Amino acid sequence: xxxxxxxxxxxxxxxxxxxxxxxxxxxxxxxxxxxxxxxxxxxxxxxxxxxxxxxxxxxxxxxxxxxxxxxxxxxxxxxxxxxxxxxxxxxxxxxxxxxxxxxxxxxxxxxxxxxxxxxxxxxxxxxxxxxxxxxxxxxxxxxxxxxxxxxxxxxxxxxxxxxxxxxxxxxxxxxxxxxxxxxxxxxxxxxxxxxxxxxxxxxxxxxxxxxxxxxxxxxxxxxxxxxx
Numbered sequence: 001x002x003x004x005x006x007x008x009x010x011x012x013x014x015x016x017x018x019x020x021x022x023x024x025x026x027x028x029x030x031x032x033x034x035x036x037x038x039x040x041x042x043x044x045x046x047x048x049x050x051x052x053x054x055x056x057x058x059x060x061x062x063x064x065x066x067x068x069x070x071x072x073x074x075x076x077x078x079x080x081x082x083x084x085x086x087x088x089x090x091x092x093x094x095x096x097x098x099x100x101x102x103x104x105x106x107x108x109x110x111x112x113x114x115x116x117x118x119x120x121x122x123x124x125x126x127x128x129x130x131x132x133x134x135x136x137x138x139x140x141x142x143x144x145x146x147x148x149x150x151x152x153x154x155x156x157x158x159x160x161x162x163x164x165x166x167x168x169x170x171x172x173x174x175x176x177x178x179x180x181x182x183x184x185x186x187x188x189x190x191x192x193x194x195x196x197x198x199x200x201x202x203x204x205x206x207x208x209x210x211x212x213x214x215x216x217x218x219x220x221x222x223x224x225x226x227x228x
Contacts, residue, residue, distance in 0.1 A: 057169060057196065058144070059133055060187040062122055068096035070125050074209045075187035075199035077122035078130060082113045092121060092130075101130045106145045113137075124189070133189070157193055169196055169214050177216040183208065 064079035080094035088107035092099050101121050103112055113119055118138035123145075124131045135143045160166040171188060174196055178186045183200035189209075190197040198210040209221040 057171065057188060057191040059122065059189055061134075062187055064120055066096040067092070067094050067099045070099060070130070071207070072126050073199060073207050074124045074197070075122070075189045076125050076130070077120060079120040080118070082115050082117050082119055085110055085113065085115055088112075092119060099130050100128065101132050103132050103135070103145055106143075107132075112143070167194060167214050171196070174198075174212050174214070174216065178210060178212060178218055181218045183210070183218075 060075065062075055062077045064077040067078050067080065070076065070078065078092055078094065078099055080092040080099075082090050083093040083098060084091040087110050088103045088105070090101050090103075090107070090113055092101055101123075106112060112135065120136040121130060121132050122134040122136075124133065132145045135145055137143075157166060169191060175186050175188075175198075178198055178200055183202060185199075185201040187199045188196055189199055192211075194214050196212045196214075198212050200208055200210055202208060211219045211221050213219075
C-alpha cells in the first residue's frame with residue numbers, strides 16, 4: 001500500500017492505492033525490460049554519459065594517386081591544394097590535374113577547407129566526383145566525413161552497438177578471408193549491421209566492391225562506373 005498526498009484547494013488529501021491494484025497491473029514483457037535497460041543509459045548520454053564506441057570501424061588508409069590517374073574505386077585518395085570552394089564541394093589541384101570533391105552535409109557551410117590549403121582526401125570516386133570519407137588537413141588534422149555505418153539508428157542492434165554489446169568485427173580475420181577468396185589490395189571502407197564494406201582487386205588488377213559478413217562470407221557488389 002502506498003500513501004501519497006495531493007493538494008486540492010489547500011487541503012492535503014491522502015490517496016490510497018486500491019488493494020487489488022497489484023493483482024490487476026499488466027505484466028510487462030521481458031523484452032521491454034531489455035530494451036528499457038539499454039535505452040536508459042542511452043538517454044543519459046544526452047546528459048553527458050560517454051558511450052562505448054568499441055565496435056567502430058575506421059576506413060583503411062590508402063596512398064594518394066595522381067589526379068590524372070583517378071579511376072572508379074570505392075577506396076582511393078588524392079593529395080593537392082584546394083583551388084576552389086563551392087558550398088559542400090571543392091576542387092583539389094595537383095601537378096597532373098583537378099578533381100571535384102563532394103563532402104555532403106559535413107561541408108555545407110563551405111568552411112570545411114580553406115582555399116589554398118594542402119589537403120589529402122580519401123573516398124569513393126565515381127561519375128567524375130570524389131565522394132570524401134576522410135579529409136586530412138596539411139597540419140595533420142583528420143576529419144572523418146559521413147556516417148560511420150553499422151545498424152540502423154534507433155534499432156536494438158544500434159543500441160547494443162553503442163554500448164559495446166554488439167558483434168565486434170575481427171578485421172584482420174575478415175581481411176584474410178577476402179585474400180583467401182582470391183583478392184588483393186584489401187581496403188575496408190565501412191561497416192553495416194553485421195558486415196564490412198570492402199574494396200579489393202582481383203588477380204587482373206580490376207577493382208571490386210565486396211560485402212564481407214562477420215561470419216567470413218564474401219560477396220561481390222558492383223562498383224558504379226567500373227568497367228567489367
